[in-house]
Amino acid sequence: MTGTMGWRIFWLVLGALAIVAPWIITSGFWINFLILTLFLAFLGQGWNIMGGYGGQFSFGHAVFFGTGAYIQAILQSKFGWNPWLTLWFAMAGGVLVAAFIGYLSFRYGLRGSYFALITLAFAEAFRVLATAAEGVTEGGKGILIALNQDPERSFAMMQFATGTGYYYFILILTVLSLVVVWAMERSRFGAQLVAVRENEDAAEAIGVNAFRVKMGAICLSGAMTALGGVFYVQKFLLMDPNIAYGPTKSVEALVVPIIGGMGTVFGPLLGSAFLHTMGEITKEATQFFWQDRPGLDLIFYGVILVLVLAFLPNGLVGLIKGQWRGRRQGRAAERKKAVA
């Protein structure tokens, strides 16, 4: 589908806009809006690898996010390591936790809701652990990263004075995640992962080592999600047990690809853009019509979510693809009529 001319132009224009965006948008609010949209798209892509392509629904992706974030924060604040170095340890930590959870769950054949519950339980256990281990994590107080005062060293310290720096940082991460998933979709690993999602027994019968494929997916997903934690720490310079392992990040990571389209390259990005845009619109609209009614926008937001889930089982990507296919079939039918 992306091979057609129209789509190529669309992506080129979108890419160009993404690159020049900080020059067009000067308002800090909107740059922040873009940063958060891309951040959530990145987080959702991590979930998408395992949940969307692999069919292994995790309700506790915060366990990877938080582990990456804590390693990044602790190694910097306690040991004074450079953030560009700690990043690799953070990702390795995400992989380690992923491998541990994956091994336990998949070895014993946990599927579906059982797997979802296990991941949820792990995230919660890690949250309790992070709160209790005050010596390492500062407990509920949280860890603060020292603010970099020297503008010359902003890149070296991975702390940017303006939103623009963070914007490009997360833009690069998001594009990388798109490339990774795009390449995965076109590889043997990707094909086998989808086969496992569709039917594990049938996949085993035609030579797919389902255990190994699922382990690969959870480790890749864990690494990517941990990198999301790294970005979060560098942007907000703060980490505490609720941000790290609380349910918010777990839910965000799965809602975005579900809305956008599970098991598609652009689903998470689309879902994130849609959710953030709707969030802002409902906030503005409720303020305009009913003045200040805090919480009202969240109700609308919830209603929209339910509607999307009820009527778009394949997410926004499914909607766009369906439209496109419908148009093409319409055209083909017309051609047939013209011939007859």
Add this chain to the structure above:
Amino acid sequence: MLEATDIIKRFGGLVAVSDASLTVPEGRIVSLIGPNGAGKTTLFAVISGFLKPDAGRITFAGTDVTGMRPHEVCRLGLVRTFQVVQPFANLTVRENIAAGAHNRIRGRAEALDHAGEVGKRLGMGGMLDQPAGALTVAGRKRLELSRALATGPKLLLLDEVMAGLNATEITEIVEVIRGIRDTGITILLIEHVMQAVMSLSDYTYVLNNGAIISRGAPREVAADPQVVEAYLGHGASERIAAGGAGA
């Protein structure tokens, strides 16, 4: 090529397969028949690694495969199909078959190409880009067969590929199976359609209550009184021999 010796499989107190042995020589079509619930599919599941036998030994092409996982057995070239077909419903026919092709082929493009060839050979050329979920029963059976064939097997275990097909479709698939055998692939099949068993197989095993009760050329087996009784009930063969009108 395949040798299963004294296989026993129990589920709790139920003995699904008791002391069953069978041999499949290379290049042949061997069939496994028997009444419903005889244990045929269980025996298939044991041979292909989906179930571990409680006793017995399975060797395939000189390798002991007892207790191996299905994907390991598949790597060696022993592949099963399912009685209840299991397509990857959200994928196209081509992608389904390519998932099988990846057993021997690493590259995605090569696997998709090979999938197209296998699909065309099995008469699915026109359906390659349809979603597998939209296929008819006959189409799904062919897909199941194509996907297994794309893995590059030496031995195919076909579990009732003809169930639910009409007479024309059965004639077609019999030809397809014969064609597969002619390319040098050995076949062991479970089948209820006797016409197909008779015309296809070189050798037949009859399973009843988990035990092999008869074996031999299909015609001999069909005349075996024990087999007739297994299907039609105790005393049936005597009544038939006596020229009963019911036969």
